Amino acid sequence: MWSDSRQLGPASAAPATKDAPMSASPRAFLQVENLGKAYQADRPVFADVNFGIQKGEFVCIIGHSGCGKTTILNVLAGLDTASQGHAFMDGREIAGPSLERGVVFQGHALMPWLTVRQNIAFAVRSRWPDMGRAELDAQVEKYVAMVGLAHAIDKKPSQLSGGMKQRVGIARAFAIQPKMLLLDEPFGALDALTRGTIQDELMGIVRQTQQTVFMITHDVDEAILLADRILLMSNGADVDGRYKPGGLAEVVENPLPRDRTRTQLHHLDGYYPLRNHIVDFLVSRAKAH
Numbered sequence: 001m002w003s004d005s006r007q008l009g010p011a012s013a014a015p016a017t018k019d020a021p022m023s024a025s026p027r028a029f030l031q032v033e034n035l036g037k038a039y040q041a042d043r044p045v046f047a048d049v050n051f052g053i054q055k056g057e058f059v060c061i062i063g064h065s066g067c068g069k070t071t072i073l074n075v076l077a078g079l080d081t082a083s084q085g086h087a088f089m090d091g092r093e094i095a096g097p098s099l100e101r102g103v104v105f106q107g108h109a110l111m112p113w114l115t116v117r118q119n120i121a122f123a124v125r126s127r128w129p130d131m132g133r134a135e136l137d138a139q140v141e142k143y144v145a146m147v148g149l150a151h152a153i154d155k156k157p158s159q160l161s162g163g164m165k166q167r168v169g170i171a172r173a174f175a176i177q178p179k180m181l182l183l184d185e186p187f188g189a190l191d192a193l194t195r196g197t198i199q200d201e202l203m204g205i206v207r208q209t210q211q212t213v214f215m216i217t218h219d220v221d222e223a224i225l226l227a228d229r230i231l232l233m234s235n236g237a238d239v240d241g242r243y244k245p246g247g248l249a250e251v252v253e254n255p256l257p258r259d260r261t262r263t264q265l266h267h268l269d270g271y272y273p274l275r276n277h278i279v280d281f282l283v284s285r286a287k288a289h
């Protein structure tokens with residue numbers, strides 16, 4: 001079930017030119033190669049991060065605060081640049097933001113003066129500027145319904161609860177039909193009950209759309225529920241007087257059946273060993289690897 005990160009990322013010898021298609025290679029749909037980030041040259045936050053995500057795969061990343069999860073997600077989103085290494089999606093190096101990647105942050109980032117319908121229509125129009133009115137309306141309504149908000153489609157964000165706003169953010173990300181969805185703790189600010197409901201909804205939509213997802217979470221159960229694989233990340237630390245950057249310490253395959261649900265998760269064979277393994281990592285190994 002557990003695998004060392006070094007087995008994962010077959011770092012390629014030939015980095016592709018920015019924005020240029022790569023030559024045929026066995027890379028995954030999303031491929032991260034030797035990624036590193038240093039704000040301070042002698043103390044990189046993380047270094048030599050390698051992993052791949054296959055099309056349709058749901059991958060979560062877990063690690064303590066400050067290990068660099070958001071930095072990695074921002075590099076994948078094209079919102080930040082790495083100090084070292086490369087990230088490729090669908091055969092091209094990621095070199096800036098793109099509507100091919102949908103991003104959802106903890107703060108929903110909706111435009112407060114627009115209704116739910118208008119917020120999502122804005123994103124859909126950015127993606128398909130020539131889309132006709134009827135098709136645009138249908139696209140918006142489909143994804144609003146998918147997150148259970150048809151009744152609130154003409155409301156403004158100020159009239160919605162935190163959970164509803166986060167659902168709008170999710171609907172907006174799905175509505176542009178991105179090739180990859182990047183989620184940075186999207187449920188972090190929600191109460192447990194709402195969080196559970198939206199996790200179920202997200203899982204349903206992801207299964208229906210076969211969406212490829214990379215998600216940051218601090219919640220071990222959330223990762224076990226949603227992810228096919230869980231990346232465990234360690235923090236940079238001083239070890240025996242020498243600084244060791246953070247990095248990908250381990251990749252955990254989720255052995256539980258893919259049709260698992262939140263309510264039966266705890267009863268499944270393999271749940272407790274998996275949970276204990278991740279918690280042990282966070283408690284005893286995440287600070288230095």
Ligand SMILES: Nc1ncnc2c1ncn2[C@@H]1O[C@H](COP(=O)(O)OP(=O)(O)OP(=O)(O)O)[C@@H](O)[C@H]1O
Pocket residue numbers: 039045063064065066067068069070071072
């Ligand atoms: N612009 C910046 N300048 C200097 N240091 C930064 C900058 N942005 C991030 N950092 C540092 O880089 C490290 C990684 O930050 P990042 O937000 O990626 O971590 P994280 O694992 O996502 O943390 P959290 O779980 O708390 O969100 C942190 O120590 C942070 O202080």
